[in-house]
Amino acid sequence: MAAELPTFTPAGAEAYAGFAKFSGGYRASIQAMLELGIKPALRCLPQGESVKILEVGAGQGKSAWAIDTALRSQDNLPDIRIFRTEPDEKKTIAEGRAAFFSGSDTELLLPEVVAPAEVLPVAGEFVRLVVGSQVLHWMNGEQARRSFREAHRVLKDGGTLVHATSGIMNLLSYNEHHFTRHPFVLYQYLPLLEAALTRRGYWDRAKDGVFVPWNPQANPVYYRYTLADVRQWLQDAGFHHINIRMSMFPCDTKEIEARLSTNFAALEMHFFQSERLKAIPKEEKMEMAKTAFEAAKAQAPDLFASFDRQNREVTIGSVFARTSGEPVPVIVARK
Numbered sequence: 284m285a286a287e288l289p290t291f292t293p294a295g296a297e298a299y300a301g302f303a304k305f306s307g308g309y310r311a312s313i314q315a316m317l318e319l320g321i322k323p324a325l326r327c328l329p330q331g332e333s334v335k336i337l338e339v340g341a342g343q344g345k346s347a348w349a350i351d352t353a354l355r356s357q358d359n360l361p362d363i364r365i366f367r368t369e370p371d372e373k374k375t376i377a378e379g380r381a382a383f384f385s386g387s388d389t390e391l392l393l394p395e396v397v398a399p400a401e402v403l404p405v406a407g408e409f410v411r412l413v414v415g416s417q418v419l420h421w422m423n424g425e426q427a428r429r430s431f432r433e434a435h436r437v438l439k440d441g442g443t444l445v446h447a448t449s450g451i452m453n454l455l456s457y458n459e460h461h462f463t464r465h466p467f468v469l470y471q472y473l474p475l476l477e478a479a480l481t482r483r484g485y486w487d488r489a490k491d492g493v494f495v496p497w498n499p500q501a502n503p504v505y506y507r508y509t510l511a512d513v514r515q516w517l518q519d520a521g522f523h524h525i526n527i528r529m530s531m532f533p534c535d536t537k538e539i540e541a542r543l544s545t546n547f548a549a550l551e552m553h554f555f556q557s558e559r560l561k562a563i564p565k566e567e568k569m570e571m572a573k574t575a576f577e578a579a580k581a582q583a584p585d586l587f588a589s590f591d592r593q594n595r596e597v598t599i600g601s602v603f604a605r606t607s608g609e610p611v612p613v614i615v616a617r618k
């Protein structure tokens with residue numbers, strides 16, 4: 284069905300570090316997928332078996348590269364081939380990829396199959412693992428359900444599904460660890476951002492409600508479903524031994540400043556995801572966000588500084604109390 288991955292040069296070993304520069308959430312995802320799902324599944328296989336992994340939503344191949352590179356540095360693991368699928372044809376355009384990756388030592392890998400996770404043009408019982416890094420929360424409920432049925436179809440018996448996702452999905456009791464729930468963001472920053480949007484006629488509390496990311500007027504993607512729904516849908520698709528564990532990328536003040544004022548992708552993903560807010564010119568959004576952030580920091584410096592007083596290490600499979608950042612649920616299920 285697809286070409287094999289290239290042979291990696293020693294520089295490939297640096298990919299993981301280069302990749303991690305982009306986003307701590309991605310870094311936590313890869314580590315957690317490897318430790319909680321992929322490596323345990325591979326260790327259960329007979330020695331000498333050559334293993335096919337299918338990655339859905341592979342984008343420009345960062346996660347495929349990082350997983351492959353990390354696995355290659357392990358002893359006693361089988362020979363691995365990762366096949367990448369991605370529904371968005373734009374992601375295969377060279378200029379887009381080059382712009383995204385410039386300044387990184389991560390190598391680009393094209394998706395081999397252009398298809399969404401819910402309709403895979405792949406034979407049944409074809410692969411040992413289906414994996415997805417930071418993909419599931421971009422699907423609506425129906426797409427997620429169908430993708431689980433598809434994964435079940437393409438997996439061999441005893442095969443494993445592994446998804447790492449994000450706090451845009453409703454994490455139930457773990458929501459409190461998401462940085463948007465930290466009092467600095469919730470009670471200082473967001474009211475100031477709402478005031479700026481209101482002054483410019485982009486928000487109306489009486490009509491739109493309180494400006495928080497989980498208000499669909501601000502972000503219709505947030506909380507479309509819960510981790511409990513995911514568990515149920517996996518069960519309905521025929522999976523068993525369903526295990527959902529939380530990992531964590533804690534945010535320090537530098538990361539929070541970026542997410543609240545300078546990182547446009549993070550701002551749009553969390554706070555400006557509705558069509559109406561997306562339509563506001565980028566410079567205006569950046570300016571409102573930066574002004575709100577600076578004013579919030581001046582009003583509550585100690586609350587802001589509290590981001591630096593928490594554990595700063597990525598944790599795998601557990602979350603420290605009172606830690607705020609990007610919780611990463613890792614979903615592992617067996618056919």
Ligand SMILES: C[S@@+](CC[C@H](N)C(=O)[O-])C[C@H]1O[C@@H](n2cnc3c(N)ncnc32)[C@H](O)[C@@H]1O
Nearest residue numbers: 340341342345346371399400416417418421422
């Ligand atoms: C945040 S990116 C992650 C890309 C890649 N996995 C990585 O970690 O570098 C999310 C990806 O999910 C893809 N995606 C969105 N909806 C999807 C669907 N229904 N099926 C498969 N992939 C989807 C997007 O096109 C995008 O490439």
